[in-house]
Amino acid sequence: MFQKNRLIIVLLALCITALFSFSVMAQDAPLEINFYYPTAVGGPLTQIFDGYAAQFNEANPDIKVIPTYAGGYNDISAAIQTEIQGTGEGPDVAVMLAADTQTFIDNGYIVPVQQFIDEMEDGEAYVNDFFPAFLLNSVDGDGMVWSIPFQRSTPVLYYNKDLFNEVGLDPEKAPANREELIEYGKQLTLPDGERWGLLIPSDGFPYWLFQGFAIANGQNVVGENPAEVFFNAPPVVSALEFFGSLPDEGIMPDGVIVWGDTPTAFTSGKAAMIYHTTGSLTNILNNATFEVGVGFLPAGDVGYGAPTGGGNLYVFTTSTPEEQAAAWRWIEFLSSPEIQSDWSAGTGYVAARQSAWELDPLMSLVAEKPQYGVAREQLEFADKELATHQGLDIRNILGTAISRVITGEMEPQESLDQAQAEAEAILSQYR
Amino acid sequence: MDAPAQVATSQLKTLPQIGPQKSLLALLFPYFLVAPTLILIFVFTIWPTTQTVIGSLYKPPLTVRQQEQFVGLQNYVDLFDSSRTTRPDISAVFTKILVNTLVFTTSTVLVSVPVAFIFALLLNRKIRYLGIWRFSLFYPALLPLIGAASIWSFIYADTIGLANTVLRSFGLPTVQWLNIQSMSLLSVIIVIIWKQTGYYMIFYLAGLQSIPRDIYEAADLDGANIWQQIRFITLPLLRRTTLFIMVVAFTAGFQMVEQLEALGLGGPNDSSNLLLYYVFQKFSDPRNWGYVNAITVILLLILMLFTVTNFYFFEWRRIREDEH
Incomplete structure (x- = not known):
């Protein structure tokens, strides 16, 4: 009897040690964030995103972004829906249609990114740097921002x-x-x-x-x-x-x-x-x-x-608060003027931030090929894409x-x- | 009692006795054997079908804050009656798509099966380059459907397509294959006939080669001409093959939809749309699932009708014939 008890105590001790060492390991390992993106235009999209992720992961050792090419916009919706219903694992952050913001709110897919913007030092300046026409598909009736313009077009x-x-x-x-x-x-x-x-x-x-x-x-x-x-x-x-x-x-x-x-x-x-x-x-x-x-x-x-069109960056309800916060840092990185300038020049999408146009490579591209600047000038006359x-x-x-x-x-x-x-x-x- | 019988009885006694504990195992043993199949059928057929039928009786919630609502057969009624539904956009096109599906399936089958028979007749003889002929006619069947459809999308393309370029070079008026309602379904049907005929031809070739040659020789001696031979020998002897092909072709016809992805997305105005593709188009929004499930059940009922027909022709008849 006594021996049996001792065995249990030893086993318990082992378990606790194991748990403890696990949590120590978890603190050391970076938080993994799944980023899903669809294709919509030509170009070596996978290479570009892998490059951005490597750049980001190096600068943020506590986070590891894993970019995944996920097919079309609808396939990402399907992944989220599956995760919500309790089977499978979906993304923590993804590029999905800008016009679907309201639908995703109704579906309970997304959390408002407004909460993260509010915590920024220069949150207002950040939002105001986006072209107003692009933001129209990001906000709800109360002016709350739910998604960040990313691969936008017109x-x-x-x-x-x-x-x-x-x-x-x-x-x-x-x-x-x-x-x-x-x-x-x-x-x-x-x-x-x-x-x-x-x-x-x-x-x-x-x-x-x-x-x-x-x-x-x-x-x-x-x-x-x-x-x-x-x-x-x-x-x-x-x-x-x-x-x-x-x-x-x-x-x-x-x-x-x-x-x-x-x-x-x-x-x-x-x-x-x-x-x-x-x-x-x-x-x-x-x-x-x-x-x-x-x-x-x-x-x-x-x-x-x-009209405007294209995709926004979304953060999902299916992630933990820590994952959501990490996802937001990835969004901040992707929507930075430097990346937007590079992304626009590499793909032909319209850089969503006005300051991105003052930076190379986009600035010199427009100087060399003025065709790239037309969409930006037209944004002044643009209105939101049909979104209900x-x-x-x-x-x-x-x-x-x-x-x-x-x-x-x-x-x-x-x-x-x-x-x-x-x-x-x-x-x-x-x- | 003679010796061999005694030996047999003594052997019997040495066999292990089946006690009450072991008999349970023996009772369950067959079920263990069929369990893998049963589990697969349950997980991939019975469970989803039940879920689909149940789902077709509910109206999904509009937002996450609401509950789904039991509506009985309302989803089915809505599909056919657009006057009182909240989804007139779905009921406005459902009947059209149902008719499209029936027209698509029937016409592909009724054209490709007879043509397959004629091809088989032509190729069931000794001619030069027989292999090349057979392969040429069979090779569309080897292509994946989406690949075949992509090839045809280049042929059909409006201003730059092969078909219109050829027509233009002969000074003929060009045709809008996929872009107008009167042509789009026909264009898709042509692709499927092109693709499926060679496949059915293979069944007919196999059937033709199983008919003994001496029947034809006897018919020749009796003075039957080629038409009479086909009419009174070939066709009756291929009855089973024909029925088999018909049933396979009909069920396949209801399931072939991926060509639409490359050939006009079911448009314009759903004029070439088919039930299964429509389900796929509507599926991505959870709010449509009530209707999506109802349409799936309807499709299932149509397919079951053909399966029952299949059973009637192949199994029930044979059982009756065996009894006589």
Whole structure:
């Protein structure tokens, strides 16, 4: 009996020693942070992120960031959802769609990064250095910041300067408004689909480029309230009327135009002007055998206008407070002007912080290739990307309404009325 | 009692007695043997199916602060009736996608199976370069579906695609393969027919080669021409093969959706969308899971209908024939 007791005591002592040594080890080992990122543009993304992580880990020995390429934006959402339901392990910090901030709040995925900004010495200056247009998709109705702009973009007009020369247009002047867009388009189009004057892609997420037309008409499709949309407001309807009329002018093909094919059509000379994301700029410059011009999206009824797009950095509810704090330090690093400048020059995304544009390599890149600076100048006229409760479904509803018009199934007014009713049915539940 | 019988009885007595404790083990032993299969079926079939059916009866919470809500069969009703639902956007397209799925499956099967039969007939003879012919017709079946679809996305691409470039070089009007509603589903069907025909052809070739040649020789002697031989010998003898291919083709048809990822994402306006792909598109938002589950159950019921048909043709009939 006595011997048995002694055995137990010895075992207990061993356990305690083991536990103690474990906790000592845990204090020594750096805190591991899983960082997930999706791909959306070309370029050696993995290399770039691995480089940033190495740089960060060296400067912060108590943290170890593990970057993971996680497929598309949706795959990251799936990982978080799985972790919330208690199976599997997801990221502690990730790049996800900026337009999904409200949806992620509803889902309980994310914690507001405002708490970390408040603890910063120069928190206000930090936030104010971001372009205001990019921050619009980061804040909720109360102005609380939930996510940090990271790989952001905006659509611009690409045009073929050689073809402008060929048909007698000034290659230094992109079409300034819609009348010029049509006029130039007509001059640049060759018959029988040999060459189109203009291509505006409309598959996948047609709501995005369309927002540019609506904003330029003075009415974005969404406002500050994430439970409200303006799909059938008169300026939006007239924007869709114009968008839908482009094939009738003979400068753009009928039917849906494929996003992924459009840059190729442009660089191969099959299209003289295209609407596309700034994220494609590097790819287009690398592949074009002619001089590429980049301009603002042509002005509408009230002036220039464009949406923003791309991904933000999020911190998740599934992490411990220590992991969240460490994740924030990684975000601070990624959103620093130095990294933003490098990231923008390396990928073609628009650096989200204004001070990043005063630093190399971005500053010298813009000096050398002024095409890289156009998106930044256009940000002054940019407004938020369509972001609401249940964002994916609402964006789909507007997208479907647009393609109903493009394919000739419905008139703009009827189609947008239907979209508004469908969106109302969903959003009214949140009011 | 003679000697050998005595030996047998004595051997019997030396066998270990099965007592009450051991009999339990003996009773459970078969279940241990089937356990791996049963566990797999339970984890990967029965459990998820039950969850899907249960999930289809609930409306998921709008935000984390709310509870899910039992709605009975409301999700199913909503799919077909857009008048009173909170999701008119889903009910507006569901019927369209259901019809697309039926059209897609039926037309790919009804074209590719007869064509596969004709190819098999043509290649079931001694011709030069037989191997090359057979391989050329079979090789699309070897490609992964997404790879085949990517090849066709280059062919179909609007301004820069191969098909339109060829049409243009002949001075013919170009076609918008994937970009207009009237063409998109047809374009996807063409890809699947191209891909699947060679696969079904292999079954027919195997079937053809199992038919004894002397039947045809006898028919020749009786003066039957080639059409009569096909009509009265080949087709009846390949009945089993045809039924098998039909059932395989139909079930595969409902499950083949990944081509849409490369061929227009089910658009424009869901004109080429299919049920399973729609489920995939709607799945990423948890708030759609009530509808997603309901659509999955509907798809499951359709597939079960074909499985039952399969059973009827292959098993039940054979049992009846064996009884006679």
